Amino acid sequence: MNIGIIGAGSIATFIMKETQQKQLDGLQVKSLFVRNFKKYEQLAADYGIQLFDDIDQFLDSGIDIVVEAANVATTHQLVPKVLEKKEVIIISIGALADEAFLEQVRLVGKKHNHSIYLPSGAIGGIDAIQNANGLGELKRVSLTTRKPAHSFGEDIEGEKVIFQGSAAEAIEKFPKNINVSIVLSLAGIGVENTKVEIIADSTVTKNHHQIQAEGTFGSMTFQIENEPMHTNPNTSMLAALSVLGTLKKLQSNIKIGL
Ligand SMILES: NC(=O)C1=CN([C@@H]2O[C@H](COP(=O)(O)OP(=O)(O)OC[C@H]3O[C@@H](n4cnc5c(N)ncnc54)[C@H](O)[C@@H]3O)[C@@H](O)[C@H]2O)C=CC1
């Protein structure tokens, strides 16, 4: 599978590196779309990847699938165009908190017969949430995220609750830190009903997420302490691994958790 990536930051570089070093079955990054061509010329050369700053040329460069690994604003800007030509994996899932945009993306994908894949990112339990909500029987879902204070630019000692509200409001305020709340909302009870609490904590070094859900299925708690990526501590390593995981699942004819 020939992969094209939008963005050349932590997640993108991780995927380029891992697909090259581990020679993952048939997965290869072929093309990279960036805004600043000169800045990434060396990176692309190091990985033997074609570099583009023209989106049409990028989409026509012999790729099978596009991985969005940039940010929420770029997802809004580029994904509809991408879907006219290719399938897409979106990691800046926060963009889909906007219901009009979600509907636009769904319709363009449907029209061109291209799927939109949303990895579970830095959390897990999305399969259970989605299944529990199968008949609309999921009643309450909450996410508590605790990250090192500096991730939020907070210069504090100890902990501080910096946000309490809906997932819709959370992603508005923290588009680089709480994409996880939107995949959780989309799998479950929606962006307005999913409750989010964000805590900045000077005493932790990992990115913690705890999900609690209740309904007629029973209840569940999912908790994770993620290793931050050293190239971008806001982002957990599992988020990058989840993109690779999605690519691998697409290739395998045994689909686990579907
Ligand atoms: N769904 C999830 O669980 C998670 C999602 N994320 C999100 O994934 C995305 C990528 O994360 P990282 O790689 O850590 O970010 P990063 O900041 O390291 O890299 C983003 C890259 O995108 C580039 N970029 C920005 N606008 C662009 C444009 N218009 N065209 C091309 N490139 C552009 C930037 O120059 C940068 O190189 C972010 O939106 C982040 O918030 C991160 C962690 C978890």
Ligand SMILES: O=C([O-])CC(=O)C(=O)O
């Ligand atoms: O990587 C994480 O732990 C979560 C994150 O940044 C996001 O959801 O945007």
